Amino acid sequence: MSPAHIPVLLDETLAALALHPDGVYVDATFGRGGHSRAILARLGSAGRLIALDRDPQAVAAGRVWTDARFSIVHAPFSELGWVMAEMNVAQVNGVLLDLGVSSPQLDTPERGFSFRHDAPLDMRMDTSRGPSAAEWLQHADEAEIAQVVREYGEERFAKQIARAIVAARGVAPLATTGQLARLVAGAVRTRERGQDPATRTFQAIRIHVNRELEELAEALPQAVELLGPGGRIAVISFHSLEDRLVKRFLRTEASGPEVPADIPLPADKLPQGRLRLIGKAIRPTAAEATANPRARSAVLRVAEKLPDRKGAAC
Ligand SMILES: C[S@@+](CC[C@H](N)C(=O)[O-])C[C@H]1O[C@@H](n2cnc3c(N)ncnc32)[C@H](O)[C@@H]1O
Numbered sequence: 001m002s003p004a005h006i007p008v009l010l011d012e013t014l015a016a017l018a019l020h021p022d023g024v025y026v027d028a029t030f031g032r033g034g035h036s037r038a039i040l041a042r043l044g045s046a047g048r049l050i051a052l053d054r055d056p057q058a059v060a061a062g063r064v065w066t067d068a069r070f071s072i073v074h075a076p077f078s079e080l081g082w083v084m085a086e087m088n089v090a091q092v093n094g095v096l097l098d099l100g101v102s103s104p105q106l107d108t109p110e111r112g113f114s115f116r117h118d119a120p121l122d123m124r125m126d127t128s129r130g131p132s133a134a135e136w137l138q139h140a141d142e143a144e145i146a147q148v149v150r151e152y153g154e155e156r157f158a159k160q161i162a163r164a165i166v167a168a169r170g171v172a173p174l175a176t177t178g179q180l181a182r183l184v185a186g187a188v189r190t191r192e193r194g195q196d197p198a199t200r201t202f203q204a205i206r207i208h209v210n211r212e213l214e215e216l217a218e219a220l221p222q223a224v225e226l227l228g229p230g231g232r233i234a235v236i237s238f239h240s241l242e243d244r245l246v247k248r249f250l251r252t253e254a255s256g257p258e259v260p261a262d263i264p265l266p267a268d269k270l271p272q273g274r275l276r277l278i279g280k281a282i283r284p285t286a287a288e289a290t291a292n293p294r295a296r297s298a299v300l301r302v303a304e305k306l307p308d309r310k311g312a313a314c
Pocket residue numbers: 005006007008028029030031032033034035036052053054055058075076077078098099100101102103125215216
């Protein structure tokens with residue numbers, strides 16, 4: 001059995017979604033269904049929950065659920081609009097995105113996400129498609145590797161790490177997480193307290209291999225499009241690159257398109273945003289962070305879809 005996943009910010013997420021018992025909800029990151037289970041427990045017999053995950057193992061865990069109100073689809077959330085159209089669902093009351101990796105992904109050595117275990121260097125959330133981390137590292141340019149490690153890992157020694165990877169793969173392909181971790185440890189010259197030197201590089205390669213930021217940027221507008229008036233979007237991020245993207249997207253959607261100052265429009269004709277921000281960013285309590293260290297970096301942002309306003313400029 002794969003390791004368990006403790007849902008993060010669970011009560012806060014349920015409150016954020018302002019669940020209606022008869023509503024239709026999407027959990028776009030099923031994982032092991034911690035949030036899904038709690039949502040279903042609050043829905044009535046007419047409620048419905050549609051889950052997505054790109055990880056075949058997560059989908060297999062959901063397929064054994066027998067609740068008639070629940071269905072699960074193997075798809076990346078960048079295909080949310082298409083998945084819902086296929087299911088003839090035009091509008092929903094809420095969408096949840098709990099980003100990043102699950103504990104079963106991190107803690108199952110063969111998935112290759114963790115430098116704590118020596119295992120094949122895979123790191124794909126969807127093991128059915130795309131190049132693994134080992135395949136990407138074997139063929140990428142040194143400059144591209146350095147850029148990924150610098151941008152997605154915010155790693156000062158990105159250049160040295162990329163150089164070491166390219167030198168090593170010239171001798172033999174990098175096949176395991178242990179090999180990569182040792183190589184990075186040799187290239188990183190200073191140590192951050194309480195952090196393994198491979199942490200930043202592993203995060204960067206994972207983000208790149210899974211196109212995590214591109215997926216998020218593609219999914220957010222589709223989620224907003226899908227929401228009916230009063231519908232809620234709740235997004236839990238785990239690192240600053242994700243959170244910055246979510247924050248900017250929600251702010252832009254809340255403020256609406258800019259109108260040049262010299263175009264005189266009455267207040268009720270001014271273009272309006274599609275969303276209303278709900279509260280500020282929510283972080284785990286000290287008690288949750290202590291009980292579940294993986295929750296420490298979580299940030300939840302919430303917004304609500306506004307009703308269409310007839311007659312606004314656009
Ligand atoms: C943090 S876990 C979610 C945990 C879940 N909320 C729970 O309580 O069990 C993130 C999950 O989202 C999935 N995931 C990440 N990016 C995805 C994407 N672009 N499309 C679909 N699923 C994705 C991962 O495979 C993983 O199972």
